[in-house]
Amino acid sequence: MGPKEWFPELHPEPDGEPGRHRYDWAVTEPRSLADEPIHRDVALRLARNEQRYTRQRRTMVEALASIGRPATIGELIEAVGELPISTAYRNLAVLGDAGVVRRVNGTDEFARFELAEEVSGHHHHHAVCSSCGLVIDATSSARLEMALAETARAIAAENGFDVADHRLELVGRCLSCARTAT
Amino acid sequence: MGPKEWFPELHPEPDGEPGRHRYDWAVTEPRSLADEPIHRDVALRLARNEQRYTRQRRTMVEALASIGRPATIGELIEAVGELPISTAYRNLAVLGDAGVVRRVNGTDEFARFELAEEVSGHHHHHAVCSSCGLVIDATSSARLEMALAETARAIAAENGFDVADHRLELVGRCLSCARTAT
């Protein structure tokens, strides 16, 4: 198919370098790659899987961190700005394998993604809006968390299931949908 | 277009009635329609939505009840025997609107369906296998259930979310996958 134009309108050739294009996802800034603890952690987890922490992936991690709740693919792409769908899904899969992001199933048909608790350092549960599908983080006190863990442990013992984790899901109406009657 | 053959190989014309076909979903047994409490309840809920409790739908409800855990479309079809996919999805939607069945999201890409707790009378939570996606019911003692409800209530209060329900999900390995290493 010959040398077709590849993303030319978004990334024109830099001046003085004909034939060479600029790519946002190039890993060209070693200085700032690990200047934040979270990025250092992500880079380490990716390295364990022999994966690179490219600029694209860093942008995605930062977008997920800034959104602060499980984000759909659309929300993630919007937050990042330029992000092809195929790359978004592929990198989410890579980050998922590395234990950096976790996939969250809500009530609608859209998958949502959030930073894993081990990366964000933010243990939480989820409140799901049964009307619009919005998922927000729900934190709890240490006392409540202990009761919940104890409950989960006992339920697991009663049912003979090899439980590694537990998740509490609160189903109801988000503030926006609660305002709009029915 | 024209009068094409419609499902002829599965439901041949009954003897002596040329031109007439037999359909499994026909509502032709009023006697046994409501002879069980659960069927009476389901019929009532469907009637509230101006929907009929056809034989197909009753078969689906019975299959869901007998499976005893959230079932995938494939499992449901297998349990029923003859059940077109389109009819299965449509009736699950109808039963869902009537509050008879509930959709359960597991860890894999398959939606699962179970009888609503109001119909089955069986309050429970779910244990999800992170390996194969199997979802089984997990019951808990009254004491644990109270602690869990209290926890959910407090978390909801802390986060200002209009919570109507809560669900606990235990993630781990099912017995079958725990046996098979890795």
Add this chain to the structure above:
DNA sequence: GGCTAGTTTGAGAATCATTCTCATGTCAAA
């Protein structure tokens, strides 16, 4: 009994989120 209106069904087409393909660009290490 038959007739009519509205409902349910089944097969296949359509939808659409997600995954896959592959040519091309980029990185890291000699």
Add this chain to the structure above:
DNA sequence: TTTGACATGAGAATGATTCTCAAACTAGCC
């Protein structure tokens, strides 16, 4: 700089779910 391995982007493919519509059914009326 060369080379091999990995990352990317556009589009095609996949596949669960939903939609379409003609045909078959039920309920209610005569």
